[in-house]
Amino acid sequence: MTTIHPHARQLAGEVASGALSRREFLTRATALGLTASSAYALLGLMATPARAQERQDGGTLRIQQDVRALKDPRSYDWPQMSNVTRGWLEYLVKYERDGALTPMLLESWDISDDATGYTLNVRPGVTWSDGTPFTAEDVAFNLTRWCDSTVEGNSMAARFSSLIDEATGQAREGAITVDDDTTVTLALSFPDVTLIATFSDYTAAIVPQDFDGDPLNAKGTGAYMPVEYEVGIRAAIEKRPDHQWWGEEVYGPATLERIEFIDFGTDPASWFAAADSGEVDMVYETVGEFIDLFDTLDWTRSESVTSGTVVIRVNQTVEPYGDVRVRRALQLATDNDTLLELGNSGRGQVAANHHVAPIHPDYADIGPSEYDAEQAMALLEEAGQTDHAFELISLDDDWRKNTCDAMAAMLRDAGMTVNRTVVPGSTFWTNWTTYPFSATDWGHRPLGIQLLSLAYKSGVPWNETGFDNAEFDSLLEQAQGIGDADGRAEVMGQLETILRDEGVITQPYWRSTYRHFAANVVGAEQHPAFEIHPYELGFVVS
Structure with missing residues (x-):
């Protein structure tokens, strides 16, 4: 019998009243440990069948996709890497297209009411490709690896601070316990409701205990x-x-x-x-x-509404971008509606320069971004930077290039001097975190708090803005511990406001993404x- 978390029935009532979307409900309820079928039952719907539609046996399928250099999965920085290794390196949790988080190598999980205790139940009967059983020890091994903040590029460590000893940069003693072959318990140092969603992220591929750092050499469960x-x-x-x-x-x-x-x-x-x-x-x-x-x-066209986006950002460690007046001037001189139309053909939803989307369960509506070119130039004059020549760098592709072209034109219209530099992908992605002023695309995450922790927490590997704000970091930790997403949204509103007031990013729109197939x-x-x-x-x- 499925145990229903205290918040789950309340969430189902919010869907019935129209206060919560089905996607938000599925993400929140399944993250708390409710099975997808039970979540659908609470909504009075039939569960989506788990088995795929009928397919013929055999054949070769050819996919257009970047083939990027592989590395340790905990250091992956693009989904394309994981799409290949997903064939053999699988995940504890699967994130479904409708927003549900469903068990994969885990069979189920339970979270304490205060979100400081997790019980992870490993799926029985899973074996590695060499025939050896997949057990709780393998899960604990991967959790311990993810917690190792001494490894350069390990973005997972930033997401598991509730399990890490700050003094050693490693998993805290007693944080991860193997109870038996199919059970792992986690004891968090502070509440954190984001772990299950993190288990589904593309950087969370499960590797064997003899992993040598090269995914191509690793056995898998796939x-x-x-x-x-x-x-x-x-x-x-x-x-x-x-x-x-x-x-x-x-x-x-x-x-x-x-x-x-x-x-x-x-x-x-x-x-x-x-x-x-x-x-x-x-x-x-x-x-x-x-x-x-x-x-x-x-061909068939498939669309997905996402929290994927393009972020046009400055690196605050490079002058003149350490000055908030310069950063705010760039924001104020840019109309996000125009960037959506010219940059992404109007396909998506206008954003408000704070990187939390309306489809996120923890979204707080703090109003639209402000467009005021006159005020932008006044701030730039106050900062003594009206003669500065800004160089905006982007990848040489379609929507990212077009968005930056449109922003550069608007900055020039406001009275700024702007140079555009367009570079090929092989060059751009080698240096993406170090450019003074550039555009990066960020993928979808189930929760807004995940994006803020990955991109703007002080010192984390993917913090490309150089943003370092103690108040922001403190609020992030506070938000991670609030199990009720409605309650978390209040703190998220403060986080979103700090990001926008500090001019950290120009983040113009949320993307609807598309894929065609035969x-x-x-x-x-x-x-x-x-x-x-x-x-x-x-x-x-x-």
Whole structure:
């Protein structure tokens, strides 16, 4: 019998009254340990079937996607890396397209009312590809790795501060306990309701205890194995020879024999050409004007409403961006509605320069961003920077380039001197955290507090703004410990206000994202976090 967390029934009532969307309810209720089927039952709906639609056995599916250099998964910085390794390195929790968090290598979890105690129940019967059992020891090993803040680039450590000893930078003694082969308990030093959502993030791939740092050498629990990997060219995975996969009973069989990820560069025109000539069966993402162009093919279009976005930011450690007046001037001289229209063809929702989206359960509405070019120039004059030549750097692609072009034009219209620098992806992503003034895209996360912790907490690996604010950090920790998202929204409002008042980012819109795939392909629908699940893919039964 499923235990229903005290907040879950209240949340279901809020859906009934119209105060909460179904997506928000599913994310919040399942994060508390409610199963997806029980969550649907509370809403009076039928649970979404877990098994995939019928697919023919066999075949090779070709996907257009960047093939980036791999590294330790806890240091992944793009979903494309995980989409390949997801074939064999699986996850404790799966984030569904509708917002639900469902068990994967975990069978279930329970969270104490005060969110300081977690019980993780490991799914029985799972084996590694070499036939050895997957146990609670493997889960504890990965949790301990994630907590190691001494490892450069380990973004997971920033998300597990409730388990970490600040003095050592490692998991705190007694924080992670293996009770038996299928049970791990966590004792947090302060309340934190974000852990289950974090288990589903693309950086949380589960590796074996003999992991040597190279995912291509690692055994896994998934249905596939790597057979080819050439950075910038192609990657391929094939079904394991033994075809023994624990997930068949839960998700149905993994039907494809081979999946190829083919890198056609950053120009969407090359993606369309590959699709039009039959070189690929699906694309990672369809962008800008190419969405309409792909619609001319006999392909399926899939859309996802997301908290994915573009952030145009300055690095506060580089002058003149340490001056809040300069940062605020850049915000005030920019109209976010215009950036949405010109940068992303109007596909999405206008944002308000604080990186928490209306679809996040912990969103606080602090009103729209302000557009006042005259005030912007007054601030710039007060800062003594009216003669400064701003250099705005972006990737050479479609929507990110277009958005920066539009912002540069608006800054010039306000009276600023702006130079545009457009660089290829291989150059841009090598230096993305160090540019003084540039644009970065951030992917979807289930909770707003996750994004704020990843991007703006002092000293974390992905803090590309150089933002360092003790009040903000303190409020972040406070917000993490509030189990009720409505209560957390009040603190989130304070966090959002600090970000905007400090001029940390110009964050103009929330993206609706799209993916096209051939009419005979199934299981390829666009995921809000760009996840591709190999075991769901296949071809329709002919």
